[in-house]
Amino acid sequence: MEILKLGETAKKMHVGPERAREILEKRVVPGIKKSSSTRETYYVPRIMFDYAKTMLGLEKDKEFKKLETDDGISGRFANRNGPRVISFSNLKGGVGKTSIAANFAYNLALLNKRVLLVDMDSQANSSRYFANRYFVGESIKNLFDRMSRREHVGYEEIKEKIVPIAFDNATIDLLPSELSLGRIVELSRSVFTLPHKKLSDILKLVKEDYDFIVIDTPPSTGLSLHMSLYASDLVSIVTDAEDFSVNGLNELYLEIKELAEETDHDVKVDSVFINKVKKSNIHSVYIEAIAEMAVNEGIENLYTIKESTRFKESQNLHIPLIEYKKELEKKLMIAESMLEYAIEKAVEA
Template sequence: MKMISFCNKKGGVGKTTLCKNVAYKFALENKKVLVIDLDTQATISFLMQNENIDMSKSLHKIIASDCGMNINKVIQPTKYKNIDIIVGGETLKKSLIVMRELYDNDNFYLIGIKIYQSNQETFDGYDYVLIDYPPTTDDLSLNWLIFSDLIVIPTNNGSGSYKGILDLNNNLDLILNKLKMFKPQLKILFNDITETENKNKFEKWLKEINLYDNLLTIFIKHSENFTTSENDFNSIWENPYYWRQKQAYEELIKEIK
């Protein structure tokens, strides 16, 4: 099993779209995928839900049980073959309160690891666990980020997106140093940008914080019509157009497999 997180401490950079399209491509390759939605907005849950989905079955149920509940109780099938999901939603807001009540400072950032270790056989039954994060990157998010195998950080070339990367990297360093854990692999991806946008300034910023080597050479180009038209399809892979986006996704998937 490989755990891949899609995260940036900044909204509007395409985390959910990336996670959805990567999950669907893996599923088309007959890989078994578990998607975990950590966003209270639950966008990816909405996009993947079938008619029988129970939106109350988020990770909050596991956390509220002091990690005693089996993870299979909250894993549900989606409308896509080979993709299961643990949904997000408003119930996740309660988790942060419960976490503070049940766990002391020494164990606070080990909750995600505890859930994994208690359910390792189930998790390892999947080829990939893909996690979609909120833009806030709260303490629940950090619990899963710190032991991911890979963190994909989508970005545009704006200062706000750079600040999101900087804050995320600093938060990871702070917690991982305290826990004496190694940092997951980071890959930064220019996402939804035009060919004419100047990336030089952003690349200079990344060099200043020693993250330039984490920047992928591939990038996903912006299309005026793509966001609107993709709503009519299950994923980019069912869209008969936008071969450039598909090609970029193919290259991305080669990088993260």
């Protein structure tokens, strides 16, 4: 991945370093600022620079020179076609759904998109990934609980549960989960006539506040997964390349298709992330089988992510990969496919 520093970005835009700093500071070109007590360094992945040009409708690099930055960037990066909801799913556990959903969501926020990350897994891993705390009595569970007791759940009640989480370069909103979510969701099955619609009902009320809503789903079939898929426009499948992964994918596919038929909601499988790929490539057979399945199903976005201890580090530090400052270039390499996918979705939207 090509990464431009401040001087290189300035040169590309045909402006001086001070003007370049201003453009980066206002996120007219979204980049990654790394501050220490003595200096600030800017990193602009080339793909983010090109993304800014596309979103701002600039033909040439030097048009940045004339661009008004005083009114900030609001509006210029907003979705033209309204909010989009994307779920990250697999029935198999531990494959990286949470890691990829959370980092993908944060990358969208870095691209100046307004993002809500919804944790639909009672393990609450994506809640804790970024927030490093528990949300007992303060989570999405309470919303389902209220709904099943026929209490009012409106914009205010939902917003009350959403926590903004600020990192150095962007802020992401989180609708957290807690351990008892699974139980409450399953209990609510007998209360509602159309239980699979309930997450969608919640999200509809806050949708206008966001460009993207990213849902982290549990590793099992059940109402939480059905609610998530029903609320989504797109699904991204996350898998590893181990024995049984391919069978698991077929199961998930059947589940998605059945739900689509039953509920009349067509959720599109938009991408496959093959995660935890090892250097030695011992599982190239599985990768090939997964890739073949993706091609047969007409899925255009197929990504691989290498196995790396950075994921665990980032989770333990409760910081998105890209914000974890040490060895930023290496983190960017690991996060590259998630950033590429985020840019594709951001431009499309």
